[in-house]
Each structure stands twice: as structure tokens, then as C-alpha cells.
Amino acid sequence: MGLVIRLVEERDKTEVLSLLNSVFSENQRTASLRDEAYWKWKFLDGPYGPSMLIVAEQDGRIVGVNNWWSWEFIVRGQVVKALQPSDSAVHPDYRGQGCFKQLRIYGLKAVQGTGVRLLFNYPNENSLHAYLSLGWHFQKPIPWRVRVLRPLSLVKGLFSAAKSEALVIDPTYKIDVRVLNEMAQKTDGYDHFLKINRVPGFHQWRYLNHPHRSYGMITYTRGHKKTAAVFTINKKGHSLEMVVVDMLGSVENTLPLFRRIMDAGRQMNVGFIAVMDNIFFNTPALWRLGFVKRCYKNMVVLPLDLTLESHVKGYGNWSLMAGMHDSI
Incomplete structure (x- = not known):
């Protein structure tokens, strides 16, 4: 059976957390692990609504995860709904097979018509190319x-x-x-x-x-x-x-x-x-x-609302805070 990309279900929780911890333990600076408390705080309880959590399944096994974290910004009194694709992980056995790209494309299609106007993220050097290949704009380090x-x-x-x-x-x-x-x-x-x-x-x-x-x-x-x-x-x-x-x-x-x-x-x-x-x-x-x-x-952005394009691509137009990153 081929790779199945779908939204997460409650029964996937243990397997998703296990995959995230095994993958991120390779290079994350912090010693903290993603557990049930993290799941509730990050994926369910955010003030802008729950995350959109997407998984890749192969033969009944979760082999890829991608969370789209809900955010909102405000500019000139106007609220801008946004998502930050984070907690992205692919099992080592399935890397290089297009899993990451399929997760991203599924997410991009899923947010159409939801009112989300902007995507942003802070990829490391290893994942930056994958974002650029999907049309994201690289702001700067x-x-x-x-x-x-x-x-x-x-x-x-x-x-x-x-x-x-x-x-x-x-x-x-x-x-x-x-x-x-x-x-x-x-x-x-x-x-x-x-x-x-x-x-x-x-x-x-x-x-x-x-x-x-x-x-x-x-x-x-x-x-x-x-x-x-x-x-x-x-x-x-x-x-x-x-x-x-x-x-x-x-x-x-x-x-x-x-x-x-x-x-x-x-x-x-x-x-x-x-x-x-x-x-x-x-x-x-x-x-x-x-x-x-x-x-x-690094910082990358992808404006889904084209009226925002020139504005969000200007790094100097952002009031950036480290609190927009969950690990700090």
C-alpha cells in the first residue's frame, strides 16, 4: 500500500509523539521531550484555535508528521490569520522519497478557503531547500x-x-x-x-x-x-x-x-x-x-493572500519575537 497523507486522529497520539521525539533528539538543543502535556498545549489549547496536524502513514505505521500551528498577527488594525508549519519529522527510512513534500502540499490544499492568509516558519539549513522548492520566500538569516x-x-x-x-x-x-x-x-x-x-x-x-x-x-x-x-x-x-x-x-x-x-x-x-x-x-x-x-x-514566508505579498516579504515590517518559537 502506498503512502497515505491524512489528518491526525486521537489514536495516533502515542505514535506521533514517539516519532517526533526520536527524530528531534538527533539535533535539538534542548533536553525536553514532547509528551501528552506538550500535545495538549501545542496542538489543542492555542488561543487561535487547534493546530492542523497532518501525518503520513505507510502500511499502518506513522512515518511522517507535520503540524501547522495556528497564529494571528495584526497590522494597521487588521487581523491576519497565519499558520506556522512546525514539528515536521520524517522517519529516517522514508527520507528522500517525497514524504515531506507530500505533507506540505496536503497542508497547502487543506488551508484553502479557511481564511488563513499567511504561512511563516524558521527552518534550519537542512530543511530550507524544501521550503524554497515549494515557492516560499527566503527573508534572511x-x-x-x-x-x-x-x-x-x-x-x-x-x-x-x-x-x-x-x-x-x-x-x-x-x-x-x-x-x-x-x-x-x-x-x-x-x-x-x-x-x-x-x-x-x-x-x-x-x-x-x-x-x-x-x-x-x-x-x-x-x-x-x-x-x-x-x-x-x-x-x-x-x-x-x-x-x-x-x-x-x-x-x-x-x-x-x-x-x-x-x-x-x-x-x-x-x-x-x-x-x-x-x-x-x-x-x-x-x-x-x-x-x-x-x-x-532562517525565516521564510508564503503569503496566501497576494495583497500581503510585498509587505510580509519585507523583514523590517515584522515585529519578531522569540516567543513565536515553541522551543524557547
């Missing part, structure tokens, strides 16, 4: 801003063979969802940036309900202008890595906010701080605080 606080710790982390583990954040930095929701209202606007559509429940789901990762919050207020940053910390060997995954509120506070983040990083003995470059929050200006630019991973 994603720039990050990195500030080294403890050089020796950084070097130890780079040479450590250990998988990174998410640390539990000190209660001092406990996330206040109410504050994040207030900041979200001040971040929204009618400018040209594509931003996360922070619907009710988004911050609770993304940062408090994540099954395998802990997050903290740091704020800075000047007059009536307040800015918040959400961060997480990884432990890799004996090195600690602080990643700023989200920013909300006034864009005028970026530099003083990051001074406060650096102070917190020093107190927690992190080796370095990293944040995805964000033009809206003017993170390129962080060079003034000693941050340097480093590119990591």
Missing part, C-alpha cells in the same frame, strides 16, 4: 543581539555536549499577566509592523501554561510610559543562557529596560543575554550597551 556577561561561562556552554535545560525562574520575576495585557494595548497601533495579535488568554497560554519551560518578567517605567520584557533561562552544562522572548509597551524604554535586564542577568550569573532583533523596539540600538549581532536560523 534571523539577526539576534547578544550581550556577553561572563565570557568563560559562554565558552564552557559552547563546548559543552550537554543538552540545554530550562530553569525555573526565581519568584522575584514572577509574570503578572494583568500587566502584560495592559502593555499589549499600548503596543498595538496602526503602524506598518506585523505584530502578534495578543488576544485574551494569549499570555496565560504562552508563558504560564507552557508544560516544559518557566518564564520571568522585567519591567521599566518612566513617567507614564511602561515597558515589559519576558525572558527564560537555559542551563547548558555549567553555563546559563538568558533569552528575551517578548517585549511589550513603550518603545522609548528599550535601552533602560535592557540595562535592567543586564543587571538581572548578572545577579543570576548568566553567561550571556540574547534577543531576536526587533526593529519596532529598536534593538539594533543595543550596540550602545555592548550587544553584538549574530545570525541564527
Whole structure:
């Protein structure tokens, strides 16, 4: 019997999780595994609706998986429904046989007429060609801003063979969802940036309900202008890595906010701080605080609504956050 591409069924859960873990254990940085809690959080409970999970079946065996993660963005007050094809895995015995492409084509056909206007993702070098062969637009390697606080710790982390583990954040930095929701209202606007559509429940789901990762919050207020940053910390060997995954509120506070983040990083003995470059929050200006630019991973987009094409292909039109990636 040939390869069958279909939507996932409840009976497939154990086999799908097993395939994802066996494939991603080869090259993922983190030690966390995909389990039932991850299944519920990622595939079912998202604030924009459940994922579209597609499987490839051969002789009754799941040999390929592709999840289309539901997202929404907002630009000039207009909501843009989007999907991020993630959790893509093909069993080693079936690679090079067109399984990945068939999963993608099935997904592309399935989203027609659903109101989805945009597809985006962050492929590594191994999968980038597969996206480009299907007509996706390559934005650029994603720039990050990195500030080294403890050089020796950084070097130890780079040479450590250990998988990174998410640390539990000190209660001092406990996330206040109410504050994040207030900041979200001040971040929204009618400018040209594509931003996360922070619907009710988004911050609770993304940062408090994540099954395998802990997050903290740091704020800075000047007059009536307040800015918040959400961060997480990884432990890799004996090195600690602080990643700023989200920013909300006034864009005028970026530099003083990051001074406060650096102070917190020093107190927690992190080796370095990293944040995805964000033009809206003017993170390129962080060079003034000693941050340097480093590119990591790629970004690709496929606008299904052609009226969005020129806009979403401009990298500078995005307000990108690392929180748009499930593993951080």
C-alpha cells in the first residue's frame, strides 16, 4: 500500500509523539521531550484555535508528521490569520522519497478557503531547500543581539555536549499577566509592523501554561510610559543562557529596560543575554550597551493572500519575537 497523507486522529497520539521525539533528539538543543502535556498545549489549547496536524502513514505505521500551528498577527488594525508549519519529522527510512513534500502540499490544499492568509516558519539549513522548492520566500538569516556577561561561562556552554535545560525562574520575576495585557494595548497601533495579535488568554497560554519551560518578567517605567520584557533561562552544562522572548509597551524604554535586564542577568550569573532583533523596539540600538549581532536560523514566508505579498516579504515590517518559537 502506498503512502497515505491524512489528518491526525486521537489514536495516533502515542505514535506521533514517539516519532517526533526520536527524530528531534538527533539535533535539538534542548533536553525536553514532547509528551501528552506538550500535545495538549501545542496542538489543542492555542488561543487561535487547534493546530492542523497532518501525518503520513505507510502500511499502518506513522512515518511522517507535520503540524501547522495556528497564529494571528495584526497590522494597521487588521487581523491576519497565519499558520506556522512546525514539528515536521520524517522517519529516517522514508527520507528522500517525497514524504515531506507530500505533507506540505496536503497542508497547502487543506488551508484553502479557511481564511488563513499567511504561512511563516524558521527552518534550519537542512530543511530550507524544501521550503524554497515549494515557492516560499527566503527573508534572511534571523539577526539576534547578544550581550556577553561572563565570557568563560559562554565558552564552557559552547563546548559543552550537554543538552540545554530550562530553569525555573526565581519568584522575584514572577509574570503578572494583568500587566502584560495592559502593555499589549499600548503596543498595538496602526503602524506598518506585523505584530502578534495578543488576544485574551494569549499570555496565560504562552508563558504560564507552557508544560516544559518557566518564564520571568522585567519591567521599566518612566513617567507614564511602561515597558515589559519576558525572558527564560537555559542551563547548558555549567553555563546559563538568558533569552528575551517578548517585549511589550513603550518603545522609548528599550535601552533602560535592557540595562535592567543586564543587571538581572548578572545577579543570576548568566553567561550571556540574547534577543531576536526587533526593529519596532529598536534593538539594533543595543550596540550602545555592548550587544553584538549574530545570525541564527532562517525565516521564510508564503503569503496566501497576494495583497500581503510585498509587505510580509519585507523583514523590517515584522515585529519578531522569540516567543513565536515553541522551543524557547
